[in-house]
Amino acid sequence: MTRGFAIMPLVLAALALGFCWHIAVGAKSVPLVTVFEALTNYDQSIFDHAVIYNLRLPRAIFAVVAGASLSVAGALMQGITRNPLADPGILGLMIGASFAVVMTFGYFSFSQVAFMPLVAAGGALVAAVLVWGIALAAPGGATPLTLVLSGAAISTFLGAIITMVHLLDEDSYIEMRVWLTGSLTGARMDILYWALPWVVGGMALALTLARQVTALAMGEDTANGLGVDVVRLKSLAMISVVVLTGSAVSIVGPLGFIGLVIPHVVRLFVGADYRLIVPYSAAVGALYLLLIDIVARIVLAPIEISTGIVTAMLGGPFFVWLVRARL
Amino acid sequence: MNPFSLRSLAVAAALAAAAHLTPAMAQEMRIITDDTGTEVSVPVRPQRIVSLHDSKLTIPLIELGIIPVGSHGRGDSEATAFIRSSAAVTGVDFDNSDITWVGGKPADIEKIASLNPDLILTTTWQSADLDQLRALAPTVVFDYTKQTEWEIYAMIADIVGANDKLAVMERRYQSQIALIREVIDTETIMVSTLHAQSKSFFAFNPYFNIGKVLLDAGFQRPAAIEAIPEGDRIDVSAEALQEFDGDFIMTTYRSSRQQYPDAVTGYMESLFPGFCVQLHACREGQMIYLSRAEAAATSYYALGAVASSILTSLGGRDFTAMPR
Known part of the structure; x- marks a missing residue:
């Protein structure tokens, strides 16, 4: 176990470098000296300082929080469902969270953003229960395939309602169109403040459950034999998953495939122990989203691509590979 | 002749008959070329115009003194539909005029047909099927990448005979x-x-x-x-x-x-x-x-x-x- 953390300093160093790179590059060229000055001696009257301090620094923080949250949510889902394809996006939690946000804050014009993480988590939970229920009712029960298929069904169904609501009132939803693609542009600091306690709670719960999830990942019989209360564990893990997913969606919108890709990458280095997978997924997921967001900002600069489009472009082929390799 | 050919013939005949029944045929006509390069035979004095863009076409028509029989609008029903910006700039909207809402994007072809138009004005932005529109009435298509909105405004004025205004x-x-x-x-x-x-x-x-x-x-x-x-x-x-x-x-x-x-x-x-x-x-x-x-x-x-x-x-x- 201790040996497993041997490469953590390297990962954290890479994360720190990625963070610095993220705030050093962008649509506007800012000299590195100015970047350093902005961080150490901020002067709000200097435009470049404001770009670093007010735009890039918060955006990097959004990337770290959302990347870590979605990766840990994906890792936990894969552990408790013993499904290599489990991911908050593929199993419908993300569209559930998005649907709840769109309906509550778009259709019903609710304006208290303090409740956005909770609303999104509620939507993710309802979607998770629906997906689980449909998969259980299918012949053969909740297999990886039936879960993915019921996730696709729920995603399509809720996506169709979002589209319908959008079509009925195109003007009101035009601004949500970008949010629904998953974008760090214009992510709001006040929503981050409200989401942060939930993220910390969800992370702490994930870390607490990690040892038991390792046992469960070996099979329910093994977990029972090791004294794990499987029902309780799955319930608590699902709370952690929906809270982390809901928080991430409330901050940056639905960013697909991060929860799928990162835990698999992490397993290549640290094995199957969730006491390692959870913290490494958090760090690598944060780094991954920082790098993805750099690509989204500079590849077509000064035009920015929605970060969610880049995560989907990379995650889609990975999903196909995973289906061929693991199913 | 197989049954499919017979059915095609019947549909074509029905469309042709519908075209002959439109009011446009009873009027003096002239030819204009629209932004798709199509030569369109339009009435010299159109009486029943349907506009398929609210703020870009319907508002100019109203301002030129022509109340269209139907218009594209925003909203999701007769009750909530509105002509974007029109209440503020012309004072005319669906709720205080005889203009019928014909849907959004795409516009409702059946509703347009029920108005028996003698001219349809539309833009390349509108996604209603152009062939179906043309089967109903002479249809002039404007393209905002080819003309400015003010050039289009002038063209509308010319079509409806309101150059003086x-x-x-x-x-x-x-x-x-x-x-x-x-x-x-x-x-x-x-x-x-x-x-x-x-x-x-x-x-x-x-x-x-x-x-x-x-x-x-x-x-x-x-x-x-x-x-x-x-x-x-x-x-x-x-x-x-x-x-x-x-x-x-x-x-x-x-x-x-x-x-x-x-x-x-x-x-x-x-x-x-x-x-x-x-x-x-x-x-x-x-x-x-x-x-x-x-x-x-x-x-x-x-x-x-x-x-x-x-x-x-x-x-x-x-x-x-x-x-x-």
Whole structure:
């Protein structure tokens, strides 16, 4: 176990470098000296300082929080469902969270953003229960395939309602169109403040459950034999998953495939122990989203691509590979 | 002959019969070429026009004194539908006129057919099937990438025989522009147009009526706006915000969605916390907020309102020039 953390300093160093790179590059060229000055001696009257301090620094923080949250949510889902394809996006939690946000804050014009993480988590939970229920009712029960298929069904169904609501009132939803693609542009600091306690709670719960999830990942019989209360564990893990997913969606919108890709990458280095997978997924997921967001900002600069489009472009082929390799 | 051929023949016959029953056939006709390059035989004095773009086609028609029998509109039902910006600039909307709402995008072909139009005006933006529209009535298609909205306005006036009315409105507008030039030293003042919504700043070249008035009056514009391809809109990275600064910045709010100037500043603040410190125009209190109803509708009334706002906001006042 201790040996497993041997490469953590390297990962954290890479994360720190990625963070610095993220705030050093962008649509506007800012000299590195100015970047350093902005961080150490901020002067709000200097435009470049404001770009670093007010735009890039918060955006990097959004990337770290959302990347870590979605990766840990994906890792936990894969552990408790013993499904290599489990991911908050593929199993419908993300569209559930998005649907709840769109309906509550778009259709019903609710304006208290303090409740956005909770609303999104509620939507993710309802979607998770629906997906689980449909998969259980299918012949053969909740297999990886039936879960993915019921996730696709729920995603399509809720996506169709979002589209319908959008079509009925195109003007009101035009601004949500970008949010629904998953974008760090214009992510709001006040929503981050409200989401942060939930993220910390969800992370702490994930870390607490990690040892038991390792046992469960070996099979329910093994977990029972090791004294794990499987029902309780799955319930608590699902709370952690929906809270982390809901928080991430409330901050940056639905960013697909991060929860799928990162835990698999992490397993290549640290094995199957969730006491390692959870913290490494958090760090690598944060780094991954920082790098993805750099690509989204500079590849077509000064035009920015929605970060969610880049995560989907990379995650889609990975999903196909995973289906061929693991199913 | 197989049954499918028979059915095709029957459909073709029905469409041909429908075309012969349209009122257009009873009128004197003339040929015009629309923006798709199609020669369209249109009535010299159309009586039953259906317009398939509310703010770009219906408003000009109303302003030219023609009440269409049907119009595209926003909203999701007869009860909630509205002609965007029309209440503010013409005073005419679905609820106080005989104009029938024919849906949004795509428009409802059956509803259009039920109005028995003798002319349909549409744009390449509208997604209703063009062949079906053409089967109902002569259909003129406008393309905003090929003509400006004001060239299209003039073409509409010509089609409906309202060139005299257009000339009067154009003269009034030109006199307003002349007054702006007399009162304000326009060529020394840089006026930017910059807008914000929840996820991005954005800019147009030019921004509809504001852009037209600024250009016609001879104001300077930021190089960043001039660099946008004509007729285009771009999303502006917050990091490039200062490139869109000016002595004055004109921005817009959507009153039709109960959004007012504070909503715009709210968007700007969330996109760039402390943006006002960074923009000369905002720092010096030289930002001007206009309703998008007047700023964007293709209407001479709206154009005049924008010209008047610019004259009032900039004329005869002291201001702090942005360091060049």
